Amino acid sequence: MSTKKQKNGNTIFFENAPRITSFAAVCGSKESAGILGNYADITLQDDMYGESTFEKAECKMLATAISLAIEKGGYREKDIDVLLSGDLLNQIISASFAARDFNFPFLGVYNACSTMSEAMLLGAAFVNAGYIKRAVAATGSHFASAERQYRYPLELGCTRPPQAQWTVTGAGGCVISDGDKGIKIVNGTMGKVCDYGVTDVNNMGAAMAPAAADTILQHFKDTGTDPTDYDLILTGDLGALGSRIVKDLTWEKGFDISANHVDCGEIVYKVIEMEFQGGSGAGCSATVLNSYILTKMSSGLYKRVLFAATGALLSTVSSGQGESIPCISHAVQLEV
Amino acid sequence: MSTKKQKNGNTIFFENAPRITSFAAVCGSKESAGILGNYADITLQDDMYGESTFEKAECKMLATAISLAIEKGGYREKDIDVLLSGDLLNQIISASFAARDFNFPFLGVYNACSTMSEAMLLGAAFVNAGYIKRAVAATGSHFASAERQYRYPLELGCTRPPQAQWTVTGAGGCVISDGDKGIKIVNGTMGKVCDYGVTDVNNMGAAMAPAAADTILQHFKDTGTDPTDYDLILTGDLGALGSRIVKDLTWEKGFDISANHVDCGEIVYKVIEMEFQGGSGAGCSATVLNSYILTKMSSGLYKRVLFAATGALLSTVSSGQGESIPCISHAVQLEV
Numbered sequence: 066m067s068t069k070k071q072k073n074g075n076t077i078f079f080e081n082a083p084r085i086t087s088f089a090a091v092c093g094s095k096e097s098a099g100i101l102g103n104y105a106d107i108t109l110q111d112d113m114y115g116e117s118t119f120e121k122a123e124c125k126m127l128a129t130a131i132s133l134a135i136e137k138g139g140y141r142e143k144d145i146d147v148l149l150s151g152d153l154l155n156q157i158i159s160a161s162f163a164a165r166d167f168n169f170p171f172l173g174v175y176n177a178c179s180t181m182s183e184a185m186l187l188g189a190a191f192v193n194a195g196y197i198k199r200a201v202a203a204t205g206s207h208f209a210s211a212e213r214q215y216r217y218p219l220e221l222g223c224t225r226p227p228q229a230q231w232t233v234t235g236a237g238g239c240v241i242s243d244g245d246k247g248i249k250i251v252n253g254t255m256g257k258v259c260d261y262g263v264t265d266v267n268n269m270g271a272a273m274a275p276a277a278a279d280t281i282l283q284h285f286k287d288t289g290t291d292p293t294d295y296d297l298i299l300t301g302d303l304g305a306l307g308s309r310i311v312k313d314l315t316w317e318k319g320f321d322i323s324a325n326h327v328d329c330g331e332i333v334y335k336v337i338e339m340e341f342q343g344g345s346g347a348g349c350s351a352t353v354l355n356s357y358i359l360t361k362m363s364s365g366l367y368k369r370v371l372f373a374a375t376g377a378l379l380s381t382v383s384s385g386q387g388e389s390i391p392c393i394s395h396a397v398q399l400e401v
Numbered sequence: 402m403s404t405k406k407q408k409n410g411n412t413i414f415f416e417n418a419p420r421i422t423s424f425a426a427v428c429g430s431k432e433s434a435g436i437l438g439n440y441a442d443i444t445l446q447d448d449m450y451g452e453s454t455f456e457k458a459e460c461k462m463l464a465t466a467i468s469l470a471i472e473k474g475g476y477r478e479k480d481i482d483v484l485l486s487g488d489l490l491n492q493i494i495s496a497s498f499a500a501r502d503f504n505f506p507f508l509g510v511y512n513a514c515s516t517m518s519e520a521m522l523l524g525a526a527f528v529n530a531g532y533i534k535r536a537v538a539a540t541g542s543h544f545a546s547a548e549r550q551y552r553y554p555l556e557l558g559c560t561r562p563p564q565a566q567w568t569v570t571g572a573g574g575c576v577i578s579d580g581d582k583g584i585k586i587v588n589g590t591m592g593k594v595c596d597y598g599v600t601d602v603n604n605m606g607a608a609m610a611p612a613a614a615d616t617i618l619q620h621f622k623d624t625g626t627d628p629t630d631y632d633l634i635l636t637g638d639l640g641a642l643g644s645r646i647v648k649d650l651t652w653e654k655g656f657d658i659s660a661n662h663v664d665c666g667e668i669v670y671k672v673i674e675m676e677f678q679g680g681s682g683a684g685c686s687a688t689v690l691n692s693y694i695l696t697k698m699s700s701g702l703y704k705r706v707l708f709a710a711t712g713a714l715l716s717t718v719s720s721g722q723g724e725s726i727p728c729i730s731h732a733v734q735l736e737v
């Protein structure tokens with residue numbers, strides 16, 4: 066064990082700087098009209114992906130993203146020590162059934178749409194400690210499976226309110242490895258549950274923004290950095306409204322992130338698609354990070370990125386029982 | 402980073418031996434008629450626990466077990482660095498809402514009824530690496546919330562088949578800390594997903610036994626131990642039938658665990674309660690471990706225990722779509 070301080074506040078420092086050595090993303094047909102169309106490895110023509118149900122299609126996307134990340138890194142199945150994954154479906158069946166396809170251990174994780182950063186934090190922690198050489202962190206979501214599980218059957222044709230977002234159909238994953246090539250994971254800030262009392266299940270951005278602000282501010286404090294130290298402060302799926310709120314909340318505490326804050330949900334769809342507040346779902350930040358962002362980091366456009374995915378920890382049961390929406394955000398600092 | 406080998410096969414060795422310094426369990430009224438009646442910290446008279454819904458009662462049990470574990474260790478909230486928790490409800494709402502009560506970070510984990518050992522493995526890994534001083538690992542379940550989510554509304558009064566088990570109403574948790582007092586967590590074996598094609602959702606024991614056998618055998622191989630090295634090989638909730646199967650499967654591979662294998666599901670209820678195969682649910686192993694077993698370890702009755710909780714990674718949707726039941730088991734080796 067090193068004698069160097071490995072934690073400050075809620076941030077764990079990875080002194081051996083585990084690397085993201087490869088990454089991959091699969092996205093749906095609607096998503097391919099936006100930036101993902103140019104950066105995802107596979108863009109589906111049919112969101113059923115040759116399967117008989119939406120859930121099976123979601124699982125196949127996730128398994129494909131995992132396989133592709135392994136393959137693109139020049140690895141084989143035996144080179145991977147563990148899969149860290151979870152998803153929005155009840156009992157994280159996409160991740161569990163995807164894990165069935167692989168002959169390495171599986172640790173199921175779930176923090177809703179912050180699952181990507183949670184999995185990356187855990188994977189980096191394991192690699193940094195020398196427990197393992199290589200982990201895969203991955204997650205995904207599917208618009209149609211999320212709609213029928215969380216909201217209404219698509220067949221009902223319900224109208225969406227203006228504060229709503231659109232669940233991204235897509236999956237993304239990356240290999241976190243020891244060694245000295247690739248994008249460094251420098252540290253990770255573990256989030257706390259924040260609940261500001263929002264009960265509107267159509268307004269995830271407003272519910273999640275306080276959690277994002279809490280983790281971003283905690284990260285600045287723990288690492289002694291400020292917004293100008295980052296090329297990009299990337300949130301997961303706050304959408305347009307949530308992004309405005311997170312800018313306000315951090316500004317109130319003396320940090321102006323407006324110049325370099327970008328939300329994956331805000332950029333995933335083309336503006337002309339009119340998806341109200343933008344994209345959401347675990348697949349939102351997973352696809353944008355594991356295609357566009359990491360590609361741009363690899364080419365040197367972004368040198369230092371704070372990735373803070375955000376999750377709304379509700380279920381249809383908790384909302385039905387009148388509960389508000391507790392939220393969380395975990396962050397990892399990435400550098401080239 | 403230490404130069405000593407920290408991993409062999411799928412087992413991570415914790416050379417600094419993180420300690421379980423305190424533990425606590427809460428159980429329901431039915432459960433208090435068995436061994437938990439003498440060993441749990443709180444035995445409920447009313448399984449609603451003063452709440453308006455089963456789900457809220459489940460959450461309150463979990464939050465209480467977490468609080469009690471912290472309190473019994475002489476700790477305060479500020480002494481805890483992270484909560485590792487998950488549960489069987491959709492979107493692990495018991496854990497997420499319980500986490501809302503505490504002012505420390507939360508990492509949501511889910512591997513069904515193997516969540517307890519998964520959380521302990523992750524907590525021990527973080528403490529051992531020196532990232533944190535102290536983690537709480539906890540989980541729980543509630544018979545009534547599980548029945549209506551996974552099976553049928555209680556009001557229907559459905560008959561249970563003889564291969565069925567009874568979901569334990571209870572929650573348990575422990576504090577994993579650095580230092581040199583308490584029960585050591587020596588290593589942890591990460592499980593792989595195993596699926597032998599069982600589709601009967603009433604026969605969890607048969608579905609999960611291959612995963613338990615796989616992890617136990619992997620553990621023996623990685624650590625160079627055999628059944629005689631353990632005072633107890635403790636599985637989570639295989640029940641009577643599943644326990645027979647795991648004994649057969651390990652025996653076929655040359656390891657006879659019959660002399661020291663005990664299943665939490667088999668011992669949690671009194672035999673006269675006629676619960677067919679016994680107890681199940683994430684709360685089953687969590688309560689038995691965090692009361693009876695750890696008490697007996699503390700008093701020196703058991704010196705070396707292999708705890709391998711087992712989880713069935715299905716959902717009502719996956720079963721409804723004709724899928725078989727993938728299962729997993731993670732193990733931690735405990736020593737005094």
